[in-house]
Amino acid sequence: MSVPETGTLSVVLGRCIEAGTPLGPFEGMYFSGYTAVSDTGLLHAVEECPQLRKASGMRVVDFALDASSLARLCTNWSCRWAVPDDGRWPVFLDALDAVARLRPDDEETGEGRPGEAEISEAACLLSRGEYPQDEDDEAEWGRYEQARALRDDLLALWRDTQNRLIAAGEGLVACPWLRPWAEIKLAELAERAEQQRHRWAGICAPRALADGAAISTMSAPVLTPDIAFEVFGSEAPEVLGKVWRAWCARARWDGKPLVDAASAALGELHAALGRRRKGREEAEESLAKLTTDWAQRTRLAAVEQSAGHPWRLIAVRIPARGRAPHGGAVCEPLTLWELAVVAVYQVAVDWVRGTAALWVPQGIGDQLLAAESSMKAVDLIEGAENWAAPASVLLATWDPDGRSAVS
Structure with missing residues (x-):
């Protein structure tokens, strides 16, 4: 996507919008382009498109954007269509890009994936501290180094999956007509996120979180x-x-x-x-x-x-990582303590809104609700009429942005 002139965007629609994508309010929008005289070929944005060179001839064509024409859009990078930069198209294209990133990675699969025994061993080691007591034991130093690296890798995988789900959720809120089409992809990656959460939670120490x-x-x-x-x-x-x-x-x-x-x-x-x-x-x-x-x-x-106090059901808004000002490195808004609390105590999650319900001990709940926490949080049971409802139902009643709950 580029900006050719004020008020318009230059977009390779054939690459940005895959066939079968619901178009919502963009359905029926008219474009002018070029096609082969046979009228059975692709639709091109420019007559200089290399894909048109083999055609015996071409003609100008006006068409409405719909399922049929979308399937015929040329994917060559030279075929850039001008669309209005009125705020709607950028939001739509960003949402499509976020949904496209829902595809699960293969990074965690294969022979190199750590097993449960390896995770348990790393958790046991790190429960004693970050480094071995014997400074001269090189073998023990190596084991601790591997344990720390494993913990970091598990967190990075889970956090990356979280960020893709959060970005897609924001896109689906902005473009709700995409949600039925994207739900399968969203569910598949959400399942991967849950697996990654369990694996990283296995290396966290609940007692350390309470402390x-x-x-x-x-x-x-x-x-x-x-x-x-x-x-x-x-x-x-x-x-x-x-x-x-x-x-x-x-x-x-x-x-x-x-x-x-x-x-x-x-x-x-x-x-x-x-x-x-x-x-x-x-x-x-x-x-x-x-x-x-x-x-x-x-x-x-x-x-x-x-100890001896009732646990609390706390809803939190999970913020995505962002870029530091002026194009800096990725900025992580959450502390390791906050990430570990989400991993260990999550009982429900809504990725469309980036919210999670956590069933936590009293002290941890107090800390989450404190002003210095990076996550927006609320007690889901306090003041709730349907306080006995499942956590997922209570979570759906809370929207941190002040909108009514997404159905």
């Missing part, structure tokens, strides 16, 4: 005489605040066991220490005690938040 949700309830530490930060002098309270914030950020948003957050705090401590030698070992030992204490208190807070 991460409890971080927001924790109070910041204050400097006491037993914290050996004398090396920092008057800056000690500031350094303590920095290592605390680094620990909290990793613990809250990474979706990993709390032991991993200690490395983030240690990294912040080393940045503050710089090349200092005197007092370094004491500061490191003191921080190790602090992070151990913070982890213990966080686990207790997580228990108080959720």
Whole structure:
């Protein structure tokens, strides 16, 4: 699609719109083109089209866009038709492109696909931390590296499938006449997304998600005489605040066991220490005690938040990845914690609207509904008249854009 002049778009309709595509409001739109004198050949946008060279002659033809003429449109790149740039055509063509991308990839099939035993082994390893305890065990380092790579690959596959489903759903909302035609493709890729979700959920740690949700309830530490930060002098309270914030950020948003957050705090401590030698070992030992204490208190807070409390049915809007401003790299709006929560606790999903229902412990529900969450969320049961309905039915009653629910 290109823009030849103000007010029109130049589009290879024969490539953008496959035969059998419902045309909706574009049905019956008139075009002028060229065809062979036999009147049985293709319809061309320009008389210079290479496909017309073999014809004994050509003539101008006016035709209405319908199922019959659509099947005859030339697919040569030179056959570009001028269509009005009135806002409708770009939306229609974008929707068709998104639906075309619903075709499942073969990337996850074949001999290289990891098995359930491999996923379970990776989950077991990563539940202990991101790296092995024995720094000199090269074989163990290799196993941990493979486990992390497997986790990243499973997430990337699932997230890519999610994005294609979300884009297609947005297109089907904008062009609802396409939905019956696209439903089979949508259902096939949705099934693939569900398989990928289960596989990535198998490597996530639900306890770590509950712990991460409890971080927001924790109070910041204050400097006491037993914290050996004398090396920092008057800056000690500031350094303590920095290592605390680094620990909290990793613990809250990474979706990993709390032991991993200690490395983030240690990294912040080393940045503050710089090349200092005197007092370094004491500061490191003191921080190790602090992070151990913070982890213990966080686990207790997580228990108080959720144990013995009813679970909550939370609806979330799953945002797609986007491009950073000025043509930058792909920007992921969701944290690993948020993605893991969706993977582990999803009980219903509506890809046309990009929404999901999550059945979650109390603490995780509170965190999802908090202002700092990247996903728009609402409690589906609170205030619902038909509160006993299945999650999919309750999810259909909520539309994050304020429109009435799509049937």
